[in-house]
Amino acid sequence: MDHHTLIHAPRHIDTPRLRLEAPARHHAPAVHDSVNTSLSTLGFIAWAQAPWTLERAERFCDGGLKMVDAGECLVFNAFRRDDGAFVGRIDLHTFDFEAPRAEIGYVGDVRQAGQGLMREAVLAVVALGFELGLARVEAISEVENERALHFAETMGFTREGRLHHRERDARGELCDQVLFAVFPPVVSPSR
Numbered sequence: 001m002d003h004h005t006l007i008h009a010p011r012h013i014d015t016p017r018l019r020l021e022a023p024a025r026h027h028a029p030a031v032h033d034s035v036n037t038s039l040s041t042l043g044f045i046a047w048a049q050a051p052w053t054l055e056r057a058e059r060f061c062d063g064g065l066k067m068v069d070a071g072e073c074l075v076f077n078a079f080r081r082d083d084g085a086f087v088g089r090i091d092l093h094t095f096d097f098e099a100p101r102a103e104i105g106y107v108g109d110v111r112q113a114g115q116g117l118m119r120e121a122v123l124a125v126v127a128l129g130f131e132l133g134l135a136r137v138e139a140i141s142e143v144e145n146e147r148a149l150h151f152a153e154t155m156g157f158t159r160e161g162r163l164h165h166r167e168r169d170a171r172g173e174l175c176d177q178v179l180f181a182v183f184p185p186v187v188s189p190s191r
Helices: 003-007 025-041 054-069 117-132 146-154
Strands: 012-014 018-021 074-080 086-096 101-108 136-142 158-168 174-182
Touching: 012 117, 018 117, 025 054, 025 074, 025 086, 054 074, 074 117, 086 117, 101 117, 117 136, 117 146, 136 146, 146 158, 146 174
Parallel strands: 101 136
Antiparallel strands: 012 018, 018 074, 074 086, 086 101, 136 174, 158 174
């Protein structure tokens, strides 16, 4: 596994209820609307602390695709198959090709909460990571982010420990985080 593996990885994933696609500029209006609608639930997301303009959403989608094209990470925007509604963004990033491992990140649209859609999307991306050769996928969340901690556990991630003063939070303060990991095989929705 290396950068070429990521460059040649699938750019879309179909699950029973979702279509996951690599970022595209035409996703920007949906991302823009989602971030602005979901702001009250995104307090732990550094890049979502203020309302977005459509131009910022376009730069965000363009930047995500640029990282995918360079083999730096895998990024997917998830949409419902039945009505095309935006569900959220999932990415595998911070790859260590020697281990091989990566971190997963995910941000969902508040209007899609409680339906299991983000769980379906995240498990599909994790399964793709294992198909590509990962031996470990990590999820790292701030200690205070109880929703994210619970979400990781419901997907089968194992809580491995607390990392003290690991990063700065959305307010710029040093914060403790919880490290979770999952290992193959992961049962994902059939594609």
